[in-house]
Ligand code: XBP
């Protein structure tokens with residue numbers, strides 16, 4: 001029987017709540033700097049999150065609210081430039097103190113490494129955003145904990161397409177049945193499932209009402225020994241937080257029933 005060999009993590013919403021007080025603020029700073037009258041409040045940003053990828057999200061916003069912006073011959077270049085400025089602002093924000101990781105993330109990653117599990121990342125966000133967050137919020141050397149970091153434009157089709165997960169699996173030379181994926185959103189879950197990965201969902205502030213059909217469990221977060229997670233769906237096998245032992249139990253069960 002296939003044994004559990006690797007854990008593949010999404011970033012935004014899964015490792016930390018980076019959207020409202022991270023990415024959103026960085027987009028707004030870029031718009032202001034460019035002299036644009038655009039402002040994404042927290043509610044509007046929730047709607048725009050339907051589209052993954054920052055450049056794709058700016059374009060989606062324009063289609064709905066400023067279609068004339070897209071009619072200009074240099075629209076693509078301007079979106080690229082706005083997004084580059086957004087990334088600069090996001091990195092500054094992270095460097096100024098990081099964004100706290102979700103409960104249980106750092107603990108589970110340390111435990112998984114000690115248990116010999118391989119770690120990887122599959123995200124739509126820009127690569128530098130991932131490495132900065134890992135460094136600021138997990139550990140200075142945390143980038144080296146991950147064998148593969150699949151991020152941003154390395155694949156043309158972003159989540160919900162499975163491409164970024166397939167890219168990571170290919171790099172690791174692993175079958176999806178040897179891995180578990182960690183996601184927080186419906187788009188992320190769709191991507192992971194379409195790549196054949198058993199997926200655990202932990203909610204984030206913008207994804208509480210998402211449809212998580214297909215996830216083997218849905219939790220508020222990974223929990224800590226002194227801070228039980230809330231279980232929306234799934235069998236915790238009597239445990240109050242997620243650890244490697246529970247991941248192995250879930251994985252065995254999933255493979256047996258496939
Ligand atoms: C993350 C995203 C990203 C970030 C912004 O989704 O959708 O677009 O919001 O990042 P997921 P960039 O968690 O499913 O990977 O601006 O760097 O694209």
Ligand code: MG
Pocket residue numbers: 010011012013014183184185188
């Ligand atoms: Mg996410």
